[in-house]
Amino acid sequence: MVGTMALLHAFTRTARTPRTAAAPDAGRDLATGLPADDEVLLDAPDDRLGPALVAAGRGEFTPAAALLAATREAAEWEHRDRYAQRLAAFARSRPEWFEEWCAAAPDDPDALLLRARLAVDRVWESPARAELLHPVGPLIAAAAEAGPRDPVPWRIALDHARGTRAGSAAFEGLWAEAVRRCPHHYGSHVAALHYLAEVYGGTEGTAAAHRACLDFAEPAADDAPPGSLLAALPLRAAYLCLSESGGRDAVPPQRLHAAADRAIALSSSFPPAEVWPAPLRNLLVYVLIRLERWTDALEQLRLTGPYATSFPWDRDCDDPLGRFLRVREEVRERAGGAGPGEGSGGRSGKGAGGGPLPRPRRSREARGGRVDFPGG
Numbered sequence: 001m002v003g004t005m006a007l008l009h010a011f012t013r014t015a016r017t018p019r020t021a022a023a024p025d026a027g028r029d030l031a032t033g034l035p036a037d038d039e040v041l042l043d044a045p046d047d048r049l050g051p052a053l054v055a056a057g058r059g060e061f062t063p064a065a066a067l068l069a070a071t072r073e074a075a076e077w078e079h080r081d082r083y084a085q086r087l088a089a090f091a092r093s094r095p096e097w098f099e100e101w102c103a104a105a106p107d108d109p110d111a112l113l114l115r116a117r118l119a120v121d122r123v124w125e126s127p128a129r130a131e132l133l134h135p136v137g138p139l140i141a142a143a144a145e146a147g148p149r150d151p152v153p154w155r156i157a158l159d160h161a162r163g164t165r166a167g168s169a170a171f172e173g174l175w176a177e178a179v180r181r182c183p184h185h186y187g188s189h190v191a192a193l194h195y196l197a198e199v200y201g202g203t204e205g206t207a208a209a210h211r212a213c214l215d216f217a218e219p220a221a222d223d224a225p226p227g228s229l230l231a232a233l234p235l236r237a238a239y240l241c242l243s244e245s246g247g248r249d250a251v252p253p254q255r256l257h258a259a260a261d262r263a264i265a266l267s268s269s270f271p272p273a274e275v276w277p278a279p280l281r282n283l284l285v286y287v288l289i290r291l292e293r294w295t296d297a298l299e300q301l302r303l304t305g306p307y308a309t310s311f312p313w314d315r316d317c318d319d320p321l322g323r324f325l326r327v328r329e330e331v332r333e334r335a336g337g338a339g340p341g342e343g344s345g346g347r348s349g350k351g352a353g354g355g356p357l358p359r360p361r362r363s364r365e366a367r368g369g370r371v372d373f374p375g376g
Contacts, residue, residue, distance in 0.1 A: 032332055033302045040306045042321040046275040049083055053090055061101035068110035072150060078229060080113075081152045081187040088118040109146035116143040116156050124163060133163045144177075151185045154178035158191035162198060171195055186229035189220055190236055197240055207250035213237040214255055221262055231266045232280050234259035235287055242290040243315065253291075260287050264296065273305025282309040282324070289327065294334040301328055 045053055048067055055063040064087055071080035091098040091114065098118070101111050116139045123132035140160055144153035157174045160166075171192075178188040193213055200209035217233040224230035238259040241247035248256075263284045270277040281304040288297040313320035313327070 032298065034328060034332070035306045037325050037328075040308050040321065040325065042308050042324075043086075043310055044275055044278075044307055045086065048079075049086055052083075052087070056087070056090055056097045057094060059097050059100070061097045061104075064097070065101060065105075065108065065110055068113065072110060072147060075149070077151055077182050077185050078187070080150070081155060081185070084113055084117045084152060085121075088114055088121050091118055092122060107146065109143065109150070112139070112143040112146045113150070113153060113156075116140045116153060120156055120159055120163065124159075130164050133160055136160060149181060151178050151181035151188055154181065155185065155187040155191055158188060158195065162191065162195045168199060184220075184224055184228050184230050186233070189217075189230060189233050193217060193233065193236055193240075206244065206246050210237070210241045210244075210247050210250035213240055214251055214259070217259075218255075227266075227269055229266075229280065232263045232283075235263040235280075235283060238287050239283060239312065242287060243312070248290075256287075257291060257293075260284065260291060260293065260296070263287070264300070267300060267303060270303075272303045273307070275307055278304060278307035279309045279311065281307075283312055285327065285331070286312045289331065294331055297331045298335040301331060 044050075052063040052067045055061075067083060068080065068087070071077070071083060087098075098111075098114065101108070102115065105111055116136070119136040119139050120133065123129055123136075126132055137160065140153055140157050144150070144157065147153060154174060154177045158171065158178060161171045161174055175188070175192055178185065182188070193216060196212050196216055197209050200212045204212075214234060214237045217237040220233050221231045224233075234255075238256045241251060241256060263280065267277060267281055267284060270280075281300050285297050285300045285304070288294075288300065308321055308324040310320040313323040317323045
């Protein structure tokens with residue numbers, strides 16, 4: 001695990017480095033357009049989150065409180081969801097600032113949201129997760145009551161339902177509340193996707209689970225407004241197929257490639273070398289490698305710039321940054337050796353080489369419309 005001081009160094013560096021400080025080609029591999037290894041940052045915060053994390057590291061909660069309040073007032077639900085996850089992760093290792101915030105404003109809707117997120121995340125990896133999550137329900141209910149327009153507590157409720165193995169009727173009720181507040185909220189859809197994967201996987205088998213996930217994700221992406229992260233939901237479903245044993249053979253390869261193509265189109269709508277689309281682009285690189293689309297993967301690495309994310313490289317790995325850098329080198333070599341028409345937009349559906357990625361194995365994980373469950 002990266003130490004707190006190392007994280008703070010990265011946060012400060014990201015928040016304080018002017019974008020125009022370096023020459024355009026400084027620290028960059030001119031042959032591939034990729035930044036040097038020592039310029040790559042793991043899970044770097046954006047310009048809004050960075051100062052809040054630095055202040056939290058000093059024991060000050062006010063910037064974090066102001067940040068979450070701003071997302072609530074402006075209805076920036078995707079940012080609110082992501083910032084809550086990052087702040088909760090920081091509070092797990094450095095809780096003093098958050099405890100002071102809760103003591104100073106126990107009814108603050110933003111503090112209540114963060115308390116609920118933290119409570120779920122803190123026990124998620126425990127073998128006794130289902131039991132430990134049951135007492136967390138009232139915390140989530142308090143956050144939802146304090147923010148009646150906010151879909152993020154309901155996204156947390158969906159995670160909680162999956163973790164407690166709630167039945168499909170209970171999950172559908174929570175889902176209805178989430179999409180009523182924000183029909184195209186990406187986080188809520190990801191939570192539903194993983195729930196579907198687990199429900200179908202447990203009752204209908206792996207192949208049915210992967211088909212159900214794509215059946216859910218594709219219409220949601222069709223309905224997504226321009227620029228919405230929801231256009232990448234099929235990519236998340238494709239990731240589940242490609243990272244789990246037997247998943248690749250469960251669906252036609254054309255659906256996996258179509259999911260990647262949607263995500264490529266979404267990635268192209270964002271500026272290059274930006275923090276916000278980095279999670280999308282890192283996941284897209286993973287899927288493109290599995291599909292042996294090396295040239296497309298290299299282009300996404302160029303767009304990613306210096307921003308690596310732990311997910312998906314932390315799958316079965318304690319060094320996601322090292323994994324990311326090894327993947328870059330592998331892609332650089334493979335794309336450089338691709339013949340005309342190879343490795344870009346491929347549709348062969350053949351298995352991708354293992355390279356620096358582990359072989360798929362069973363994962364623990366799972367449209368603002370209907371969620372269909374087995375027998376429903």
